[in-house]
Amino acid sequence: MTGELTQGRIVIVGASLAGLRAAETLRAEGFGGELTLVGDEPHPPYDRPPLSKQVLLGRVAAADAGLPARRPVDAHWKLGVRASGVDPVTKEVLLADGGRLPYDRLLIATGTRARPWPNPEEARLDGVLTVRTMEDAAGLAERLDAGPRRVLVIGAGFTGSEIASACRERGLAVTVAERGPAPLVGALGGTLGAFAARLQRAHGVHLRCGVTVTSLLGSGGRLTGAEFSDGTRIEADVAVVALGAVRNTEWLADSGLAAGPRGLACDAGCRAFTMYGIVTDDVFVAGDVARFPHPLFEYQMLSLEHWGNAVEQAEVAAHNMVSPGPRRRPHLAVPAFWSSQFGLNIKSVGVPTFSDQVTIAQGSVEEGRLVVVYGYRGRVTAAVSVNRAKWLEHYRRLIETAAPFPPAPGAADRPEAPRVVPSDVPDPKVLSHGPTVALTGHLPDRRLAVVRPAG
Template sequence: MRDGTIVVAGASLAGLRGAEALRAGGFSGRLVLVGDEPHLPYDRPPLSKHVLTGEIAPERTTLPGVGTLAAEWRLGTPAVGLDRAGRVLLLAGGERLPFDRLLIATGARARPWPEPAAAALAGVHTLRSRDDAAALAAALAARPERVLILGAGFLGCEAASSIRALGLPVTVVDPAPSPLAGALGQVIGGFVAGRMEGAGIDLRTGTEVTRLEGEDGRVRRARLADGGTIPADLVVVALGAVRNTDWLAGSGLDADEGGLSCDRACRALDEAGRPDDAIFAAGDVARFPHPLDGDRPVALEHWGNAVAQAAHAARAMLAGPEAAGPYAEVPAFWSNQFGLTIKSLGLTEGADAVAIVQGDPRSARFLAAYGREGRTVAAVSINAGRWLPAYEGAIREGAPFPPITGGADQPRPKPVPPGLPAPQPA
């Protein structure tokens, strides 16, 4: 397909890069990008870092390449439904936008605090969009006395690092036994916990907040499961994300808050598991079979995945699924927090062993490899990114774990359980 109309639902990173790949691949027809936010596509990683500290203004996060893309924009106009039989995207306000091909890249939104009245209290923030970051940065500039962060995943830890850099007191609460336990396990999470506490973070792991309480419409404290309280006049809710699939209700596609199911060529699947040749998905919203995990469906919230999967979906849309082949990019992720640059390759979920295979945690410069059933499935570096590429081949091939031994700068690997949560059923 080289002409006709392609609509991209979602005007963020995956939507923009997918649209660019379509043009680069020779598509000369009508190209329309639809976004629920009023802003042109922008970069999200700076929102929890430089925007919060005031180093970058929120409006300076617009992604490069936006101004050169030959496309129509429908910004501030969310998709509200999909007529698959008629090949029409339904927009807020009543517009019906016909298409020959559709790329769904609607991403995800922040999971809010579950009690709506408490979530609406002044001083309670989520952090996902540019507007979220701008509002939180303004609130931090007012120098709140007590900042509480609910959640010690990557976003919660990055926000804690940025806010602590402003000289504000920060408490981080998470029911898990360590920061980043869900993504990296307790071994690496325990190391990060030490860095957080060394930076002055009041870290409360194994602690559950059951209620947020306010006075005069403003948050004042968090109530804990054990009956205790934590005073707070600013709360950042960092409880993960919900995929933006609710607008697909009634479309017949296999979609829920965990993502939109796709096949190996990024084609959307219907509720019977059949691919729709006109509808594709990429980025955070896409749930797809990954060969590194035995084709178990995964949904990734990674910057690199959004770019690579969008490009792959564009190839499949133009040249066909067979020509594009299966999407098999090795997942990669990075995070900067508390003076650490954390980078990862592969999928840690389900790993049953981890070993420090390069460097030494005492120097805050090391690399850990993860294994599952005797095979290498992932690697994570801490301030040691130059070592990471050497492990990509081992991860792709499922090499014996640990994959590389006997180097001059290597300790003797001692695999231990990684302390990851139990794998979720597919």
């Protein structure tokens, strides 16, 4: 049995972080068959987090943001070729160039792309950009080098906020427009959203919340400015559209798999579901495109746009692709991510949006060093640190053991009178930026699904 699983043909669609780590894990676990990686970008796998940070500061060339190999993968690389479909009956991946790749087992790791500006004509204006790929970041860095008079960032999620931070570090004037009440609020809730708003303003960002950009203005094909929903206008030479990510699932529309705008659904072992909710045993999913149930969060289906999740889920998926049933593992890692902006290190464990209350357990907003702990129905579900990274491991254990919320006092730097307040995670509909963790299941008390009784 195991002998069969370590032979045959495996195709991985998606040649970024998850695809690469899966390929390496397959080989490390003894897969000796034929391995093919398909990627629509013309580059070997590269690392995206530096693209919105070091690269925009001009300290690192975008082309240098590669990934180190853990081991040789001995694979066929089909780069610069888009996969256009899957035929689950003949077990073939269809390629946009007309080719067909037969597989015995398939891993889907197609990730996400930047959500484009909704008006295509305005999106084509010279100076309107998104940041997702190596070319995007190189292009924006070049624009910033040219010293624009003002940069407009549309959407104040992590990417938008990091871009604004890089602009300010370069001394450039920047306006951030966010439809929600504060930056980062979609991922971190009200307490840290308010903190982020003060932080941005203290660093000279012209932050505008509660407004939308209704149109991008141009002259002679070049961006000249933008108009807001309250009728005001600003002038800008560069507009960065940071409206969150779109999952790359359209190519699976005719595959019969449970793929849609929220991702491709899979079980805890990374096996994809069909559209009928039946689990497959030859199609696996990992990384940003996956939507999977997590026992720590009431088996809610999660879609995580996290570097760490891409690595860990790829390792589990690859292990399960070459292991017989009883030896398969569930993907149970506690979600974690980081962001650095405006000189601060923000780190998160758990799922902050899976919360009803928060408390500042250590430090304070005034100090600029703090740990915010999130609870849902009386247990700890997440913690976010600002310049307090060494403490997160402690809170990770509390999350893993479903410890009671609010957490017991103990830290030397705890506030004298800790307050528990609502977590104020807004409905994603009101935000410009998408949340980087999407709770995609149905919690009736969150009104993610509205049931209307007949009559």
